[in-house]
Amino acid sequence: MDELIEYGPYLWEGFQVNLGLSAVCAVLSLVLGTILVSMRVSPTPVLRAAGTAYVNIVRNTPLTLILAFSALGLSDQIGLVFSEEPSTNGFWLVVMGLSAYTACFVCEALRSGINTVPFGQAEAARAIGLTFSQSLRMIILPQAFRAVISPLGSVMIAMIKNTTVAIAAGYLADVAFKMKDTFDTTGVSIPIFIGIALAFMAVILPIGLFTGWLAKRLAVAR
């Protein structure tokens, strides 16, 4: 217990990094996931194929591999640098890798949501003269989002927990790294494990409850 109190501020610094990563990735992965699902249901075969290929490749690659590729491949070898400050650069590399990965799951959740929208809705939208993007934006996606709030919540929860593998991109700042670093001096400490687990639960439990409540409230009555 003493170790948890002594190293609490240090670990909290790391946990804030996890929260920052989660917040930015949530926004980016939702945006990118929506773009991807638009590609996957679009009438243009090239876009459909590109969207399908992206989702199948990235979704089936281990996250640690994607993060290592972002840092070692894209940044070190090819020269993609977000910032001259190494720690800022590391942060955005993790954001990029994690968002690219999570977007696939957002896309697939949304696609299953689109499948719950009756076909007649799309036909009616086209019949009154809306273009594909108009019908997607105004008729299909709003209903699809309301159908998949719970699954999207699960995707976000998985994403928040995935921020703890940021180490794979050589970004040594998150709470999982700080925990290991602390263990180098204190030895393995059970209270520290439990403290970090509780911190994650404190963030994630409300998200689960909130999305469950929202899903019920916004469900499309058919």
Next chain:
Amino acid sequence: MRVRRFSVVLAAAGALTLGLTACGGGDGGTTAKPGDSSLVSKAKNTKRVVIGTKWDQPGLGLNTGGSAPEGFDVDVATYIAKELAGDPNVQIEWKETKSDNREPFLENGTVDIVFASYSITEERKAKVTFGGPYIVAHQDTMVRADDTGIAKAKDLAGKRICQASGSNSYKRITDPPPDGELDLDAKLVGANSYSECVQKLTGNNLDAVTTDDLILAGFAGQSGKFKILGDPFTDEKYGVGLKKGDTKTCEAVNAAITKMYTDGTAKTLLDKWFGKAEGLTLPTEAPPAEGCA
């Protein structure tokens, strides 16, 4: 409260065992009866030694998939095991020891003896008896071979240096004493291991890798794309880890190390593993022994 009382009991038990082992070792050292518990007697009788080394450090101890790891630590370990057993055909079993399991492995007998870039420190002396040192490493800096901007460790101010997960070498650059040394304002680039640091050094996000020169030499010798500055600023005495209290084996190890340097084996081994690395000065005689305690 329960927890606290329990830990007091544990601590008491720990102190008791420590005291007992210390006594046992002392007896073995003075009476030296045949069949006592020291490693040197055991090795002479059974002709078998279990040796712990690193398996992930090129040049020191690297497991290449064969029956034994390869490197300077491994060759020194083989030489000393033969000396201890007094038999060139001694059976050696190799085990991997990482930085965080060396002490427990020695204590519970998983390994008999450890050669794993194991720096002798006051903190560790409380848990382990150290033979040697068999070599003294110095923290040094490795940069790209074509880099002319960094010539001394002091030039690292404002540069990007590598922070390998689980290593504190970076602190000697960025922090003032006692934890650090130079107190320079360098930027830290994270990596999972020193091999990853070296990979990053070929790219454009890192300027220098700084840690023990013997570890760097293993990497520098591998490719030729890097150079070591040759501006050492600390002493890391690599010792031979033995079970706490085994002073008899410790004396035997020290004798073997002196013999290794006088009969020329040390020079052969040093040239074999570190001869190709630029900027590294290799020792010619045995480093002064620390004394067995």
